[in-house]
Amino acid sequence: MLKRLALLAATAAAVTVAVLFAQDKPKPDDKVELPQMKFNDVKEIAPGVFFRYSSISATDPKVPFGGSNNIWIVFKEYVVVIDANFPKEAEDVLAAIKKTTDKPVKYVFDTHHHGDHAWGNTVWAKAGAKVIGSTNCARLLKANGPAEWEKEQKKIDGRKDIKENELKTVDEAFDETLVLDDGTQRVEFIFYGHAHTPGDAVAYLPKHKLVCTGDACVNGAFNFMGHSNSASWIQVLTKVEKLDVKLVCPGHGEVAGKDLLAKQRRYFEDLRAEVKKGIDDKKEVKAITAGLTMNWYKEWTGKAAKDIPDNVKHVYDELTGKIDHSKLGWAPTPGAGNGFTQPVLRGE
Numbered sequence: 001m002l003k004r005l006a007l008l009a010a011t012a013a014a015v016t017v018a019v020l021f022a023q024d025k026p027k028p029d030d031k032v033e034l035p036q037m038k039f040n041d042v043k044e045i046a047p048g049v050f051f052r053y054s055s056i057s058a059t060d061p062k063v064p065f066g067g068s069n070n071i072w073i074v075f076k077e078y079v080v081v082i083d084a085n086f087p088k089e090a091e092d093v094l095a096a097i098k099k100t101t102d103k104p105v106k107y108v109f110d111t112h113h114h115g116d117h118a119w120g121n122t123v124w125a126k127a128g129a130k131v132i133g134s135t136n137c138a139r140l141l142k143a144n145g146p147a148e149w150e151k152e153q154k155k156i157d158g159r160k161d162i163k164e165n166e167l168k169t170v171d172e173a174f175d176e177t178l179v180l181d182d183g184t185q186r187v188e189f190i191f192y193g194h195a196h197t198p199g200d201a202v203a204y205l206p207k208h209k210l211v212c213t214g215d216a217c218v219n220g221a222f223n224f225m226g227h228s229n230s231a232s233w234i235q236v237l238t239k240v241e242k243l244d245v246k247l248v249c250p251g252h253g254e255v256a257g258k259d260l261l262a263k264q265r266r267y268f269e270d271l272r273a274e275v276k277k278g279i280d281d282k283k284e285v286k287a288i289t290a291g292l293t294m295n296w297y298k299e300w301t302g303k304a305a306k307d308i309p310d311n312v313k314h315v316y317d318e319l320t321g322k323i324d325h326s327k328l329g330w331a332p333t334p335g336a337g338n339g340f341t342q343p344v345l346r347g348e
């Protein structure tokens, strides 16, 4: 009996040593602990930085679309929110923020002008916040917002929160960079050029080696390319990859490590290469789409690249010169009653 006890003690000691050793072992630099989250969960992913994981699925129609992911950063005196989301979801996020801090929201940052990232501005403004966005984001929201908002309001099955609210545009626009720093937290808003839209900007938190990308980088089959410039998008991602980053908070999908940026870039690189080859082989867009390989994409997103024909068509139209990138994301007739005679794009 005694002998058995001694053996047990010895085994327990060995296990303890093994556990301690495992904890002491330094992690490789690019390996980070990623939060496991369910939809609508909120987690503090870095000191004073909270992530809310919004519901979305590219394959399961039963999952309701909860707009964009949201991140908030608690400064000494105030809170900064990344992405406004839709008005209804903005209310939900505001309630979630109040559970984490009693400080007021001073700024909300629209990563771009799309409804699921910017239409909640009205809610944040009512809560006392100023809206920040890149110059192109501000222009696009001002030029396109009113007509798109009205269209949604008139839809019979349109969003209730749009019917009950009004459009709020950007208060403070920046051309390239805008920095908020109070000694405890630092956020750098950076515009790198035309990616998902002509107005995408990212929020970089150098202290936490974290970047919030909006839809310039998503984690899953959530890329809408209708307003994009795929060649420029690759360049933008390449620039974002140069940031000292360990965590990527995408506009949609789960928080990821830095490798997500390269995966996102590879999608556009491979798509462009395969479409280009198809065009060179005189294939129609349908045949190119059906013949797409890119098996790694399905492993990543759960959806095959060939099952997103709109993106293939967009790249096909780009490569065959059918797209004027300077007009993408702008109202169909820039200048027609919206105060803009010519879309002036920066960073092209």
Ligand SMILES: [Zn+2]
Residues within 6 Å of the ligand: 112, 114, 117, 196, 215, 224
């Ligand atoms: Zn978008």
